[in-house]
Amino acid sequence: xxxxxxxxxxxxxxxxxxxxxxxxxxxxxxxxxxxxxxxxxxxxxxxxxxxxxxxxxxxxxxxxxxxxxxxxxxxxxxxxxxxxxxxxxxxxxxxxxxxxxxxxxxxxxxxxxxxxxxxxxxxxxxxxxxxxxxxxxxxxxxxxxxxxxxxxxxxxxxxxxxxxxxxxxxxxxxxxxxxxxxxxxxxxxxxxxxxxxxxxxxxxxxxxxxxxxxxxxxxxx
Numbered sequence: 001x002x003x004x005x006x007x008x009x010x011x012x013x014x015x016x017x018x019x020x021x022x023x024x025x026x027x028x029x030x031x032x033x034x035x036x037x038x039x040x041x042x043x044x045x046x047x048x049x050x051x052x053x054x055x056x057x058x059x060x061x062x063x064x065x066x067x068x069x070x071x072x073x074x075x076x077x078x079x080x081x082x083x084x085x086x087x088x089x090x091x092x093x094x095x096x097x098x099x100x101x102x103x104x105x106x107x108x109x110x111x112x113x114x115x116x117x118x119x120x121x122x123x124x125x126x127x128x129x130x131x132x133x134x135x136x137x138x139x140x141x142x143x144x145x146x147x148x149x150x151x152x153x154x155x156x157x158x159x160x161x162x163x164x165x166x167x168x169x170x171x172x173x174x175x176x177x178x179x180x181x182x183x184x185x186x187x188x189x190x191x192x193x194x195x196x197x198x199x200x201x202x203x204x205x206x207x208x209x210x211x212x213x214x215x216x217x218x219x220x221x
Contacts, residue, residue, distance in 0.1 A: 012039040019047045019063075022056040027063070037068040049074040052096065053087035060095055070101040077108035078116070085116035090126040103135045110141035111150075117159070118150035124158045137168050144175045152184035157203035160184070170210040181207045 015035050018026035027047075031037070040046045048068040051060040060080075064070070071079050081101045084092040093113070097103060104112050114135040117123045127147075131137065138146050148168040151159045160180075164170070173179055184207055188200055 008036070011035045013041075015039065015047055016041050016045070016050065019050045019056065019059050020054065022051075022054070022059055024056075024058040024062055027059050031062065031066045037063055037066055038072050040074065044075050046072050046074045046080075048072065048080040049078070049083040052080040052084040052089060052092045055087060055089040055092055057091055057095060060092055064095070064099050070096060070099055071105060073107075077106075078111075079105040079107075079113075081105060081113045082107055082111070082116050085113040085123075085126060085130070086120070088117070088120045088123050088126055090129050093126055093129055097129075097133045103130060103133050104139060106141075109143075112136065112139045112141075112147070114139065114147045115141060115145070115150050118147040118156060118163075119154050121156060122158070123156070124162045127159055127162050131162075131166055137163065137166055138172065144173070146172050146180075148172065148180045149174055149178070149183055152180040152207065153187060155184070155187040155200055155203075157197075157199040160203045160207065164206065164210055169214065170207055171214040179211065181211050 011030055011033060012035060015027065015030045016039070018030065037048070038046055048060060048063045051063060073079065074083065078086070079101065081093060081096045081103070082105065084096060106112060112135065114127060114130045117127045117130060140146060146168065148160065148163045148170070149172065151163060170180055181204070184204055188204060
């Protein structure tokens with residue numbers, strides 16, 4: 001039995017290595033041997049999570065076809081779709097969503113894949129995809145942060161525009177009482193004491209205008 005367990009562990013390690021390298025032939029060979037597709041390494045990463053994060057579409061397709069769990073939890077209790085969002089892999093996100101992955105799955109902090117996308121630069125395309133597939137625009141994490149709060153906190157100017165265009169609320173507040181504009185201004189202040197970048201300055205202006213409109217609409221009710 002000990003030899004069997006050792007062989008199984010070796011095959012799981014080989015699977016993780018093949019996934020990391022994007023070696024779909026080796027992955028398929030290990031699948032045929034019956035290796036556990038939802039095994040995990042010392043960092044709690046699972047094969048489908050790794051493939052999604054690294055953008056290995058052929059490997060991910062093979063794992064999905066063989067029955068890998070689309071909702072398995074890995075690092076920070078995130079799903080493979082969270083991993084694709086963290087890696088800014090819109091192609092992998094589409095692949096997972098086509099396979100019926102949950103677009104609004106939550107990690108241990110209550111973050112959805114859209115929250116994860118909001119943390120990343122150049123993720124406007126990914127965010128648009130998630131929204132088109134039904135992602136909740138006003139989803140809240142455990143601290144009541146919406147994706148707009150996260151984008152503001154991270155200074156993601158382009159993504160702020162995408163979220164505002166879709167109707168994200170500039171008036172939403174976190175548990176600490178912060179509106180997205182508060183977080184965006186702080187992000188600008190952290191830029192070293194100089195003037196904010198043109199993109200960030202424009203994002204601040206746009207969010208200020210959106211907040212003023214929201215305040216005006218609220219006072220008219």
